[in-house]
Amino acid sequence: MTYPERVLRVAHMKRSKCTTLAIHHRPGSFSDRWIEYCTENSIRYDLVNCYDSDIIQHLRSCAAFLWHWNHYDCRARLFARQLTYSLEAAGKLVFPNSRTCWHFDDKVGQKYLLxxxxxxxxxSYVFYDEEEAMEWAGATDYPKVFKLRGGAGSSNVLLVRTRSEAARLIRKAFGAGFSPINRRASLRDSISAFHHCRTHHTxxxxxxxxxxxxIPGDIERxxxxxxxxxYFQDFIPGNKHDTRVVVIGNRAFAFQREVRRNDFRASGSGSTIxxxxxxxxxxxxLAYxxxxxxxxxxTAYDFIRDESRGPHLIEMSYAFPANGQVAKCPGHWDGNLKWHDGKMWPQDAILEDMLAQIAVRSAEGI
Ligand SMILES: Nc1ncnc2c1ncn2[C@@H]1O[C@H](COP(=O)(O)OP(=O)(O)O)[C@@H](O)[C@H]1O
Ligand SMILES: [Mg+2]
Structure with missing residues (x-):
């Protein structure tokens, strides 16, 4: 959208009576910037608490509801999708909407969808029966990549070099199971982040x-x-980085993430180009x-290439760090793959798309 179009759209929002945006504020999430944007542009918004039992009542008069919930938000995971679907049934605009979030943090769901x-x-290969999985593991070639359906930053992603390693993982998957939080992996990443850059934060x-x-955290419990x-995937060797493409409406932002040293995993390495x-x-x-x-x-998409240069999609996700790399990208590609210079907060792009939809609806008298 050009600058004058943006200004016009925002001006329209200010005039319209049906502008009420409801935002669930979670500090550190997209909502920080959404609130800032609304304040800067004098757009009316209400802060709501989606954990209230009468949240539907609170949202009755709003046109749209935004809530950035994430991987490790255990309370949100209990009902975020259900709340979203219910609000959509009542005709509300929601971010993320059901289409965007039902497969979030669910690599098995994404396998079927993609x-x-x-x-x-x-x-990719998924099994719900130990015997079948063992049979497959005995016949397939190696290495393979083992993954849990959820997780971020490569924490639940492993290289499986041999049949016996695969068999051990299969027995565990159908036995004691896996913790969704890999404490050893996060310790390794924290040590490496601290080595890389010694700050209070690291x-x-x-x-x-x-x-x-x-001591396991509350989230893990x-x-x-x-x-x-x-769940396993074929191992695609030889990638020094993956490429993350984030498509928000008619804008695509992209950057590369380098793999860790002596490793094949890029996500969470903290090293981006x-x-x-x-x-x-x-x-x-492909992302578009x-x-x-x-x-x-x-949606953020992670891509790699195989040895014959064929592109492979690894996973997709609606949520990414609020202060991450997207806002640092020097510009974006539009839907015709034309480049546009200029940094942009992904939160602004999400909110502007939502405001545009509200404007269309109010023009149509919906
Ligand atoms: N099948 C694969 N073959 C080769 N590398 C992979 C494969 N799957 C994932 N990777 C690498 O591992 C990283 C983490 O995998 P991913 O499935 O995206 O997990 P996470 O959800 O933790 O980011 C990716 O960024 C990529 O570099
Ligand atoms: Mg990933």
């Missing part, structure tokens, strides 16, 4: 991770164990294709 639309997902992270190694299924010339625009095209096909509001 296969169903013919997206180039890394060949020191606090390291102390927290050391503490968590001894509440989330329960992952068991009763096992923001040079737009290095971005493979085929990934941008999936977003359009599924009609998604805002």
């Amino acid at each position: 296969e169903a639309i013919g997206a180039p997902l890394v060949p 020191a606090r992270g390291l102390i927290g991770a050391l503490f968590r190694c001894v 509440r989330m329960g164990r992952e068991r009763g299924y096992v 923001l040079d737009r010339k290095k971005i493979d625009t085929e990934f941008i095209r 294709e999936v977003s359009r096909r599924l009609n998604l509001q805002s």
Whole structure:
């Protein structure tokens, strides 16, 4: 959207009576910037607490509701999707909407979805029966990649080199199960982050991770164990980085994430490259294709290439760090893959798309 269009849209929002946005504020999430944007642009908004039992009543007069909930928000995971669906049934606009969030933090759900639309997902295998999984593990080739369905920052992603390693994981998956929080992996990442850059922030992270190694956190206790299924992917070797593409409406932001040293995993490495010339625009095209096909509001896609340069999608996610790399990208590609200079908060892009939808609805008298 050009600058005058943005100004006009915001001006329209100020005039319209039906502008009430409801925001659930979680400090450190997208809501910090949403509130700032509304204040800067004199847009009316209400702060609501979506944990209130009468939240539906509170939201009765609002046009749209925004809530950035994330992976490790145990309370949100109990009902965020249900609340979203219910508000949509009442005709409200919601961010994230059901289409955008039902597969969030669920790699198994994404496997079915991406296969169903013919997206180039890394060949993936899921089993709900130990014997079947063992049979497959005995016949397949290695290495493979083992993953839990949830998690972030590569914490629940492992390279499986041999049949016996796969068998051990399968037995555990159908036995004691796995903790959704990998304490050892987060300690390793915290040590490496501290080595890389010694700040109060990384020191606090390291102390927290050391503490968590001894005493499991509340999140881990509440989330329960992952068991009763096992999920593998073909291992795509030779990638020094993955490419994250974030599509929000008609804007695609992209950057590369370098893999950790002596490792194959990029997510959570903390080392990113923001040079737009290095971005493979085929990934941008594919990301737009999936977003359009599924009609998604805002989604981050992670891509790699195989040895014959074929593109592979690893996973998709509506939520990403509020102060992460997207806002640092020097510009974005529009839906025609035309580059536009200029940094932008992803939170602004999400909110502006929402405001545009409200404006269309109010013009149509909805
Ligand atoms: N099948 C695969 N083959 C090769 N590398 C992979 C594969 N799957 C994931 N990776 C690498 O591991 C990282 C973490 O995997 P991902 O599934 O995105 O987990 P997370 O949800 O923790 O980010 C990716 O960023 C990528 O670098
Ligand atoms: Mg990832």
